[in-house]
Amino acid sequence: MGSSLRRQDYTEAARRALKDALWHNSINMAELFGFPKEAMIIEVEIAVQDPEAVDCEALKSVFPYGQISVTAVQGGLDVPRPVGLPTVIANAAISVSFDMEKATEASA
Numbered sequence: 470m471g472s473s474l475r476r477q478d479y480t481e482a483a484r485r486a487l488k489d490a491l492w493h494n495s496i497n498m499a500e501l502f503g504f505p506k507e508a509m510i511i512e513v514e515i516a517v518q519d520p521e522a523v524d525c526e527a528l529k530s531v532f533p534y535g536q537i538s539v540t541a542v543q544g545g546l547d548v549p550r551p552v553g554l555p556t557v558i559a560n561a562a563i564s565v566s567f568d569m570e571k572a573t574e575a576s577a
Contacts, residue, residue, distance in 0.1 A: 470560055477554035479522040483515040483541070486561035487531045494563075504567050509535035516544025516560040523559075535565075 471485025499506045511532055515523055520541035529537040546558040 470558060472559070473557040475553060475556070477547075477557055479517045479519055479541075479557055479559065480524045480527060482545075482557045482559035483517065483523050483528055483561065484531060486515065486559045487513065487528060487563070490561050490563055491531070498565055498567070502567060502569075506534040507536075508567055510566045510568065511535040511537045512564040512566075513537065513539040514562045514564075515539065515541045516562075517541060517557065518543070518545050518547040 471482045471487070471489055473479070473482040473485075498504075499509055513528065515525070515528070517523060520543055523541035525539040525541055528539045545560050548556040548558065550556060
């Protein structure tokens with residue numbers, strides 16, 4: 470989860486959600502399966518109230534490696550404030566996988 474407290478910046482809320490997810494989880498699957506980190510297929514789904522306001526391309530820079538795809542969908546929460554823009558809350562889901570068939574074919 471990430472938020473934009475005062476600017477209603479959906480991309481920044483999403484970026485904070487991604488950084489929070491990465492900070493709390495280690496993605497070390499590449500080493501476990503003997504793949505290079507660049508082979509990771511990372512699929513990201515960002516949920517916010519205004520998916521069109523998210524710069525999905527800019528969010529790819531959060532990840533240091535891998536094949537990244539980012540999609541914004543309806544969700545999250547906009548919390549009204551008495552004065553000013555609402556607080557934006559974004560939720561992020563990250564899925565990591567590998568093309569296992571490709572690796573098996575290459576080693577045969």
